[in-house]
Amino acid sequence: MIQLQFEVHKIFYLHPGGWGQGDLRDIITLLDSVVTDFYAHLEVGQITHKPVFVVNSKNKNPPSDSPEILKLDKLNLIFLNTSDRLWSQYSYQFAHELCHHVIDADFYKTNDKFGWFEEVLCELASLFCIDKMSQTWQTNPPYTNWKDYSISLADYFKAIIEKPENIISKQFKVWLTENLELFYRDRYRRTENRIVALKLFPLFKHRPEFWTTIQYLKFIKVTASMNFDDFIEAWTELVPNKLRELLFEIKATLIYD
Known part of the structure; x- marks a missing residue:
């Protein structure tokens, strides 16, 4: 075929x-x-x-x-x-x-302890692209007669971010700390992955240059003794100096907020 x-x-x-x-x-x-x-x-x-x-x-x-x-x-x-x-x-x-x-990482073949964070970023990519397309298609759709599909895209995005299971009752840092061991064992915790993705969404929406940082994840040498803080630090060391401020913001949002 x-x-x-x-x-x-x-x-x-x-x-x-x-x-x-x-x-x-x-x-x-x-x-x-x-x-x-x-x-x-x-x-x-x-x-x-x-x-x-x-x-x-x-x-x-x-x-x-x-x-x-x-x-x-x-x-x-x-x-x-x-x-x-x-x-x-x-x-x-x-x-x-x-x-x-x-x-382009091979965490699942080597050490998948932080594979869940790759899933978070990919869920974030879905949210980001749907949201962006819902706006760009209002004026520049792939076809002129697809302009009205921008409404469907916006509705789809709204339905995802407003799911009741996205709401947590604890401070995010506390919730994440309590769930890290579950994340380490299973990258496919879809609901929890989405909660983390939504926490990061405002950063990536308003400053899309954050996306360049994901291209350095594959160079991290994950070890069994690493915790999430160590993982973010290793990521920070790998990105060019001009991107390190962005990693500090990601860390502040996820670990210190």
Whole structure:
């Protein structure tokens, strides 16, 4: 089966099967838009040049009911669990997996103690991209007749951030400290990951240059004795001097707030 190359970001390809009533060119245009919006805040030259194939999760062997990224030696596979014209869902899922592609870490193979924080950042990428697209599409949608979809994107974003389970009854620092051991054991605590992502969201929304810092995570040498404070310190040491102020703000927001 022929893989369809993206129009703008040429190392991305769409596997054509399983998307229901979604027009394949529309899906490519949409996902291209997500890449453009996210990459606008990154050091693009530092992103892995491995080709990325986007596949409907129904075509995975065995089929899956959840989005994920599978990193292989020479390419990455992104599986999305959506179809038809659910553009908000496509965007949300793809932004998350795209963030994994950008971070390009192998924590899950070496020491996954802080894999949960990668998941937090990828959830944050979903929130960031949906929110940004809901605004840019008001005036500059991929197609002129998609302008009204900005409302759907905004509604999708609002529904996610207003979920009752996002509310915690304790000071954030206390709550995070109490949950760290659970995070260390399981990167896929989706509700808790979203709570942390929402804590970081204002920083990244108002100063998108924060996104460049995620490109240095993969260089951290995680050890079993590291705590979260140590992890942030190691990250801070790896970023260029001009970005260290941003890491201080992340640390202040998560650990000292």
